[in-house]
Amino acid sequence: MEKKRIVVKIGSSSLTDEQGKLSIEKLREHVDALARLKEEGHEVVLISSGAVAAGCTGMGYLSRPNTLVDKQSAAAVGQSLLLQAYADECKKHNIVAAQLLLTKDLYKNANATISKLLERNVMPIINENDSVSAEELTFGDNDMLSALVSGLIHADFLMILTDINGIYLENPRTNPQAQKYLHLHDIPDALIAATSSEGSDVGTGGMKSKVEAARTALAFGVQVFIGSGYGSEKLVDIFHGIGDGTYIGVKTKMSV
Numbered sequence: 008m009e010k011k012r013i014v015v016k017i018g019s020s021s022l023t024d025e026q027g028k029l030s031i032e033k034l035r036e037h038v039d040a041l042a043r044l045k046e047e048g049h050e051v052v053l054i055s056s057g058a059v060a061a062g063c064t065g066m067g068y069l070s071r072p073n074t075l076v077d078k079q080s081a082a083a084v085g086q087s088l089l090l091q092a093y094a095d096e097c098k099k100h101n102i103v104a105a106q107l108l109l110t111k112d113l114y115k116n117a118n119a120t121i122s123k124l125l126e127r128n129v130m131p132i133i134n135e136n137d138s139v140s141a142e143e144l145t146f147g148d149n150d151m152l153s154a155l156v157s158g159l160i161h162a163d164f165l166m167i168l169t170d171i172n173g174i175y176l177e178n179p180r181t182n183p184q185a186q187k188y189l190h191l192h193d194i195p196d197a198l199i200a201a202t203s204s205e206g207s208d209v210g211t212g213g214m215k216s217k218v219e220a221a222r223t224a225l226a227f228g229v230q231v232f233i234g235s236g237y238g239s240e241k242l243v244d245i246f247h248g249i250g251d252g253t254y255i256g257v258k259t260k261m262s263v
């Protein structure tokens with residue numbers, strides 16, 4: 008099978024429990040799936056949210072804070088916990104993890120480093136450098152960061168994992184009858200207008216920021232999947248076109 012360069016973005020909603028706290032069980036399942044993707048011979052880059060959620064307990068916050076400085080402080084506490092958890096789980100698969108904290112001004116400087124890490128079979132784990140970002144979520148959020156990084160490193164595929172299994176005509180939490188898109192060739196303006204920025208309690212940007220990110224990634228020639236999945240085969244399944252979500256810019260079955 009041809010080696011592909013794959014960027015996987017995991018949102019806060021896919022890393023937290025019902026109380027909004029970092030779930031090591033969920034994180035472990037993601038790492039098992041990332042390891043399977045690497046076993047298939049692909050280069051894998053992870054963009055992971057979750058620093059704010061992981062840091063709330065240490066800061067004494069009962070729920071996700073609203074002010075910028077509170078979120079930045081929670082991220083400062085949570086980022087090290089998040090990375091330690093990833094490093095521990097990666098080690099079980101003999102994967103070395105590397106942390107990159109990027110800002111909008113300087114993210115392009117990471118290109119050579121990411122390439123070198125991939126060359127050495129190390130898995131880059133990227134987040135925004137929340138505690139020094141001048142304004143909240145300067146990339147828009149990690150969805151846009153994942154699209155920009157995908158373009159920067161000439162990725163073949165961007166997989167955006169979230170707590171909902173694809174793009175619906177309307178937010179299914181508001182309208183449970185809403186129809187789901189299985190495949191989109193591109194992201195029309197009407198879809199961006201129709202999607203909501205209302206997300207989960209722990210997430211940022213809702214589906215709107217994901218479809219905007221998908222449009223950016225497509226413009227760079229990167230194929231996109233937005234959806235969810237369970238178990239260690241979920242990312243391999245997404246790659247093979249049988250993921251539970253919406254494929255954008257690709258035929259549902261990828262050639263392998």
Ligand SMILES: Nc1ncnc2c1ncn2[C@@H]1O[C@H](COP(=O)(O)OP(=O)(O)O)[C@@H](O)[C@H]1O
Nearest residue numbers: 018019020169175177178206207210211213214
């Ligand atoms: N049209 C839509 N289709 C699917 N989900 C939508 C739509 N509009 C809004 N959403 C919401 O987007 C949420 C995912 O966004 P978010 O909470 O930011 O996730 P993440 O933490 O993974 O980035 C879903 O839980 C869903 O309620």
Ligand SMILES: N[C@@H](CCC(=O)OP(=O)(O)O)C(=O)O
Nearest residue numbers: 019056057058059148149211
């Ligand atoms: N950088 C922040 C996450 C920002 C963000 O985009 O969150 P999400 O919508 O859950 O992907 C953090 O690590 O908590």
